[in-house]
Amino acid sequence: MEKIIACCGINCASCDARIATLANDDELRAQTAEKWKVAFSADITPEMINCTGCREAGVKFAHCTECEIRNCVKSKDFETCADCEKLENCALLVNIHQYLPEALANLKSLNSN
Numbered sequence: 001m002e003k004i005i006a007c008c009g010i011n012c013a014s015c016d017a018r019i020a021t022l023a024n025d026d027e028l029r030a031q032t033a034e035k036w037k038v039a040f041s042a043d044i045t046p047e048m049i050n051c052t053g054c055r056e057a058g059v060k061f062a063h064c065t066e067c068e069i070r071n072c073v074k075s076k077d078f079e080t081c082a083d084c085e086k087l088e089n090c091a092l093l094v095n096i097h098q099y100l101p102e103a104l105a106n107l108k109s110l111n112s113n
Contacts, residue, residue, distance in 0.1 A: 003106065004018075004053050004055070004056065005055075005080055005082075005106050005107065005110060006053065006054035006055060006070075006080070006103075007054050007055065007067075007069050007070045007072075007073040007074075007078075007080050007081055008054075008067075008069045008070075008080075008081060008093060008096050008103055008107075009080070009081065009082075009093075009096070009097070009100075009102075009103030009104055009105075009106040009107040010054075010096070010100060010103045010106070011102070011103075011106060012051075012053035012054055012055075012056065013053075015051070015053075016028055016031070016032040016035075016049075017029075017032055017049045017050070017051040017061050018051050018052060018053050020032060020049055020050075021049070021050045021051055021052055021058075021059065022052070026046065028049075029046040029047075029049035029050075030046040030049075032046075032049045033045055033046045033048065033049050036049075048061065048062055049061070051064065054067075054070055055079070055080070068092050069081065069092050069093065069096070072092060079110075080107060080110060081093060081107055082107040082108070082110040082111050087104075087107060087108075088104070
């Protein structure tokens with residue numbers, strides 16, 4: 001499977017928002033909005049489900065512009081959190097990596113290439 005690693009380590013290639021955007025799939029946008037409303041206790045509409053990926057050119061999901069992790073990476077002129085010496089001890093990453101350990105593994109794999 002293709003991997004497009006976000007700043008935090010999430011694989012954007014498997015993200016429903018990116019998949020819906022690239023396929024222009026309004027049904028998947030609606031399903032994703034409903035799923036994310038519950039998961040994140042946020043008011044998310046199908047119209048908001050548009051993203052080409054955190055580090056890819058193109059449209060971004062609304063949260064991406066205010067994402068502390070992405071903004072930190074950009075401010076340090078890094079590609080991803082894998083470039084940072086605080087990778088495994090970062091307070092910004094702990095919640096993501098606690099629930100999505102594959103994100104940390106993705107970042108570590110970038111350093112092993």
